[in-house]
Amino acid sequence: MLSYAEFCDKFNIRLDAQQAQAVQCTDRAVLLLAVPGSGKTTTLITRAAYLVYCMGIAPENILTMTYTIAASAEMRTRFSAMFGEEYAARLEFRTINGVCDSIINRYARQTRAQRFDLVSDNGAMLAEVFRTVRGEYPEGGDIKELQKAITYIKNMRLPRGEIDELDAGGIAVAPVYDAYRETLRQRGLMDYDDQLVFARQILLKYPDILGALREQYKYICVDEAQDTSKIQHEIIRLLTGESGSIFMVGDEDQSIYGFRAAYPDALMSFEGDYGGARVLLLESNYRSTPEITEPADRFIARNSARHEKHIRAVRGHGAPIRTVALSERAAQYSYICAMTENDPQRETAVLYRNNDSAVALIDWLDRRGVPFRCRREENSFFLNRTVSGVRDIMTLALEPGNAEAFMRVYSKFSLPVRRETAELAVSLYGAGKAGSLIAALESASKEQPDWLRERIAELHDNFIALRTDTAREALDRIRYKMGYGGYVLKDSGDKERMYLLSILAAREKNTESFLQRLRELESISSENRSADSKLILSTIHSSKGLEYDRVIIIDALDGILPSVPCSGRLDDEQRKTLEEERRLFYVAATRAKNELILMTYPRQGTSTFIEQFFEKPKRSLGGLTRPNVTQKTLWAVKDYFPGTQVEHSVFGQGTITEVKGELATVIFRSGETKKLMLPICIGNGLLKLVKK
Numbered sequence: 001m002l003s004y005a006e007f008c009d010k011f012n013i014r015l016d017a018q019q020a021q022a023v024q025c026t027d028r029a030v031l032l033l034a035v036p037g038s039g040k041t042t043t044l045i046t047r048a049a050y051l052v053y054c055m056g057i058a059p060e061n062i063l064t065m066t067y068t069i070a071a072s073a074e075m076r077t078r079f080s081a082m083f084g085e086e087y088a089a090r091l092e093f094r095t096i097n098g099v100c101d102s103i104i105n106r107y108a109r110q111t112r113a114q115r116f117d118l119v120s121d122n123g124a125m126l127a128e129v130f131r132t133v134r135g136e137y138p139e140g141g142d143i144k145e146l147q148k149a150i151t152y153i154k155n156m157r158l159p160r161g162e163i164d165e166l167d168a169g170g171i172a173v174a175p176v177y178d179a180y181r182e183t184l185r186q187r188g189l190m191d192y193d194d195q196l197v198f199a200r201q202i203l204l205k206y207p208d209i210l211g212a213l214r215e216q217y218k219y220i221c222v223d224e225a226q227d228t229s230k231i232q233h234e235i236i237r238l239l240t241g242e243s244g245s246i247f248m249v250g251d252e253d254q255s256i257y258g259f260r261a262a263y264p265d266a267l268m269s270f271e272g273d274y275g276g277a278r279v280l281l282l283e284s285n286y287r288s289t290p291e292i293t294e295p296a297d298r299f300i301a302r303n304s305a306r307h308e309k310h311i312r313a314v315r316g317h318g319a320p321i322r323t324v325a326l327s328e329r330a331a332q333y334s335y336i337c338a339m340t341e342n343d344p345q346r347e348t349a350v351l352y353r354n355n356d357s358a359v360a361l362i363d364w365l366d367r368r369g370v371p372f373r374c375r376r377e378e379n380s381f382f383l384n385r386t387v388s389g390v391r392d393i394m395t396l397a398l399e400p401g402n403a404e405a406f407m408r409v410y411s412k413f414s415l416p417v418r419r420e421t422a423e424l425a426v427s428l429y430g431a432g433k434a435g436s437l438i439a440a441l442e443s444a445s446k447e448q449p450d451w452l453r454e455r456i457a458e459l460h461d462n463f464i465a466l467r468t469d470t471a472r473e474a475l476d477r478i479r480y481k482m483g484y485g486g487y488v489l490k491d492s493g494d495k496e497r498m499y500l501l502s503i504l505a506a507r508e509k510n511t512e513s514f515l516q517r518l519r520e521l522e523s524i525s526s527e528n529r530s531a532d533s534k535l536i537l538s539t540i541h542s543s544k545g546l547e548y549d550r551v552i553i554i555d556a557l558d559g560i561l562p563s564v565p566c567s568g569r570l571d572d573e574q575r576k577t578l579e580e581e582r583r584l585f586y587v588a589a590t591r592a593k594n595e596l597i598l599m600t601y602p603r604q605g606t607s608t609f610i611e612q613f614f615e616k617p618k619r620s621l622g623g624l625t626r627p628n629v630t631q632k633t634l635w636a637v638k639d640y641f642p643g644t645q646v647e648h649s650v651f652g653q654g655t656i657t658e659v660k661g662e663l664a665t666v667i668f669r670s671g672e673t674k675k676l677m678l679p680i681c682i683g684n685g686l687l688k689l690v691k692k
Contacts, residue, residue: 002053010053011083013046015039016649017685022280023047026055029244029274031225031267033251035311036590037287037547040249044221045075047247048091049083051219059090063217065236066095067224075223092217096232097192099239100199106209107202116190116198122147122180129179134171139408141383145169148259150177154193155229155261169385196231203238214241225250226264227257233266237273244274252307253300256541256584258577268305284684285311285590286650287547289318290677292589292596299613300586303579311590314650314686316663316675322597323610330503332554332599333364339552340370340535349536349548351588353561355525356381356496357554358537360503362524363517367507371530375538382522386494389487390501391518393478394511397466400436401429410441414483415455421445438463459483471505471514496560540588551592553585557605561585566608585609637678640664645690648674648681653690 002010004024015023019039022032023046034040048064051057066072072093080088094102101118108115119125123143130138130146145168153163153173166173184190190198203210220240222228225248228236240246248270255264271277285293293313300306326332336350352358358374359381365372381387389412392405399405403426410422425440434440438460445453462482466474479485479498488494504521508514536548558566562581564574589596600607640646644656646666654668659678667673681687 001056004050004054007050007054011049014650014652015043015046016284018280018282018284019043019046022282023050025278025280026051026219026247029240029246029270029277030248031270031277031279032247032249032282033267033279033307033309034249034282035251035285035309036254036587037285038282038311039284039286040282041075041078041223043282044223044247044249045079045082048079048221049087052087052091053083057219059087060092061216061218062221063092063094063099063219063239064221065099065223066093067227069095069098071095071223072098096228096235097195100195100235103199103202103209103213104195106212107206110206110209114188116184116188116194118195119184119189119191122191125183126150126176126180129176129183133175133179137408139385139388141380141385142169142171144380144383146171146173146176149173150180150191151193152259152261153177154197155231156263157231157234196229196235200231200235200238203235210238210241213239214243218243219245219247221247221249223249226252226255226267227260227262228266229261230263230266233263240274242275244276246274252305253303253309253583254544254587256544256580256587258580264305268307279307281309283310283312284686285313286315287593288313288590289315289594291318291320292592295321295613296586296589298615299589299609300582302612303582305576305579312680312684314676314681316665316677319595321614322595323600323614324597325600325602327601328604329555329557329601330360332601333361335599336361336552336554337364337368337370340365340372341368344371345534347534347536347549348552349538349543349546349550349591350552350554351538351540351543351591352554353540353563353584354380354555355539356384356500357560358525359521360500361537361554363504363507363521365535366521366524370535371533372535372537373530373533374525374527375536375542381497381500382518382525384494384497386488386497387501389484390475390478390498391515393482393484394466394474394515396437397463397474398512398515400438400463403429403437406437412484412487413459414486415452415459417441417445417456421448436460436463455483466511469511471508471510472502474511474514475502475505540584543591544587547591547593549593550595550597551588552597552599553588554599556585556598556607556609557601558608559605562609582609585613589613636682637662639689640678640682640687647688647690648676649686 007013022030022043032040032043048062051062052059064075066075072095076088076093079091104115107113126143126146127138130142149166149168153166163177164174217239220236222236236246250267252264252267255262271279290313293311297311324335326335340348350361389409392409396402396405396409406426407422410417421444422441424444425437428434428443429437429440434443442453442456442460445456459482462477466477469477479488488498504517505514508517555561561584562578564577564581566578570578598610600610640656641659642656645653646656647653648668651668651672651674652670654666656664656666658665662678664676664678665673666676676687
C-alpha cells in the first residue's frame with residue numbers, strides 16, 4: 001500500500017488543503033459540503049482511489065452512487081484517466097435506481113418470485129388512466145404534471161391524507177394515482193419510482209439480503225446528495241447500517257429539484273442520522289472571479305436552512321457584474337442578438353427559470369439568422385393548457401369542422417355549456433345540419449335560456465372575425481371578447497404565457513401565419529441545431545454542474561424568479577419555496593467564469609433577487625470579516641513579492657512577477673499566468689513559499 005505522499009506523487013495528485021482532508025477522512029461518516037466550482041468530483045474520485053491504493057480496500061467493496069447514468073459514466077471515465085483502467089472496471093459507479101434494480105433482481109433470484117417488468121415511459125398508460133377516471137382527454141401538459149406528482153408522492157412517501165389534498169395543474173391527483181397504481185399491478189409492471197419503493201421494502205423485510213449488501217459494500221459514496229429524495233436517503237441509510245462508512249457529497253445551497261422530490265433536509269440532519277459523523281467543507285471556487293463569488297456568497301447567506309460556509313474565488317479579479325436596464329422585456333431579445341453578432345466566438349449562456357422565457361428569444365434569433373443551441377429538454381410552453389387552448393381556438397376558426405379542437409375548447413369561453421350539448425353539436429355537424437361546429441352549437445342550444453343563446457351567437461361571430469384579424473387582434477379578441485380571459489385568470493402562470501404569445505403575435509400578419517410560426521418554434525425548440533454555436537440557451541436547472549465564459553440571466557422578475565412573494569407574511573411552504581428559488585438564482589450566477597450580466601426591466605416589475613444580490617453586508621465592528629483570513633495570514637503576505645518562488649496546490653510551482661496590494665500575478669511552469677488573491681490563497685492552504 002502507498003502512503004498518501006507516495007500516492008500523490010505516483011498519480012500527480014494536487015489537492016488543496018480542504019480536498020486533501022476530505023480524501024483522507026475515512027474512519028467515520030462524512031458529509032462533504034462543496035460550493036460551486038470547488039472540484040468535488042475530483043475529490044470524490046481521488047478518495048475512491050485512496051481507499052484502494054492507500055487503505056487496501058478491494059474495488060468491489062466500494063459503491064459510488066450518482067444522480068444520473070451520464071454522471072456514472074463520466075466518473076468511471078475520469079477515474080480511468082487519472083488512475084488507470086484496471087480498478088476503474090472493478091469499481092461500482094451506479095445510479096441509485098441502478099442499485100435498487102440489482103436489489104430487486106437479487107430478491108427475485110433468492111425467492112424465485114416473478115419480478116415486475118419496468119415501464120420506461122408511463123405517459124401512454126397515464127393518458128389511458130386519465131380518460132378512464134375523468135371521462136375526458138388530457139390536455140397540454142396534464143400528463144407531465146401528473147408524472148411529477150406521482151414521482152413526488154412515491155419519493156417523499158406521502159401519507160394518504162396529503163395525497164388526497166394534492167393538486168397538479170388543477171387536477172385532483174388522488175383518483176388518477178390510485179387507478180394508475182392498480183393498472184400497474186394488474187399488468188405486472190413497475191415504474192422507476194416503484195424501483196425505489198420495492199427495494200426499500202425488500203431491505204426492511206429480508207435482513208439476509210440487507211446483510212449481504214452491507215458485506216459487499218463496505219464503503220459507500222454518494223454524489224449530488226442534495227438532489228437525492230427522501231426514500232433514496234432512507235435506502236442509503238439502510239445500506240450503510242452502523243458501520244458509518246458513508247461519504248456523502250453535496251451542497252444544500254444548490255438543491256433546486258424540489259419538484260422532483262429532492263430532500264436537502266437530509267444534509268441538515270446528517271450528524272443526527274449518522275453517529276460520530278463529521279461535516280467537512282470545500283469552499284475554494286476555481287471557476288469564477290471574486291466579482292461573482294462575493295455577492296453570490298452574501299446572497300445565499302440569506303437562506304436559513306443551510307450549513308455555514310463561504311464560496312471564495314481562488315482566481316484574481318475580473319470584470320464587474322453588469323446590469324442592463326431595458327424599457328421592456330421584449331427589448332432583451334434584440335439586445336442579446338446584437339451582443340452575439342458583435343462577438344460570435346465568445347461562449348455565452350442565456351439562463352432562465354422556465355422554458356417559456358426561451359420561446360420569444362428563439363423567434364428573434366431564428367429570424368436574424370443567429371446560430372444558437374438549446375440544452376435538450378422538452379419545452380413545456382407548447383404543452384401548457386392556455387397555449388394549447390389558444391392554438392385550438394385559432395385552429396377551429398380556420399377549420400370550422402375540427403371536432404377534436406372543438407371538444408377541447410367548448411368549455412373555455414366562460415359559458416355554462418354541458419358536455420352533452422357539445423356532443424350533440426358534433427352530431428348535428430356530422431349530419432350536415434350546420435356549416436360549422438359553432439353554428440351547430442347554436443342549434444344544439446335551442447332549449448337554453450335566451451341570454452346563453454345570444455352569447456353563443458356572439459361567439460360564432462367572433463370565430464368568423466378571427467379569420468381576417470391580424471395575429472395580435474386575434475389574440476386580443478380571444479382573451480377579451482370571447483371569454484377566454486376568465487379561463488386564463490384561473491392560473492396566474494397563464495397570464496405570463498399570454499404575454500409571451502402577444503410578443504410572438506406582434507411579428508405575424510394573421511392567424512394562419514401565427515399558427516404556422518408556433519409550429520415552427522416548437523420544432524426548433526426540440527432540435528439540437530448549431531451544435532458548435534457559442535450561444536447556449538438553457539433553463540437554470542439544466543445548467544447545473546456546467547460553466548460558461550459569460551452568463552446572461554433573463555426574466556429574474558418577481559412572479560417568475562422568484563415565483564413566490566419575497567416579503568409579507570409567508571407560510572412555511574412559501575418560505576421553503578422562496579429559499580429554493582434563491583438557490584436557483586445562486587446556481588445561475590455561479591455558472592459564470594468571467595462575466596455575469598443581469599437583465600432588468602424597471603417599468604415591468606421588481607427584480608428583488610437582483611436587488612438583494614448587490615446589497616452590501618453591514619460592516620462588522622470587528623473589522624476584518626473574511627473567513628480564514630487571520631492577522632497571521634495578513635502578516636505572511638509580506639513574504640510574497642516579485643521574484644518569489646511559490647507552489648500552488650492546483651497549478652504547481654511558479655514565480656511571482658507582480659504584486660499590487662493583495663493581488664499577485666504568478667507565471668507557472670506550465671506556462672499559465674494567474675492572478676491570485678494572496679490572503680485567501682494563503683489562508684486556505686492553497687499557496688506556499690518554495691523552500692530553497
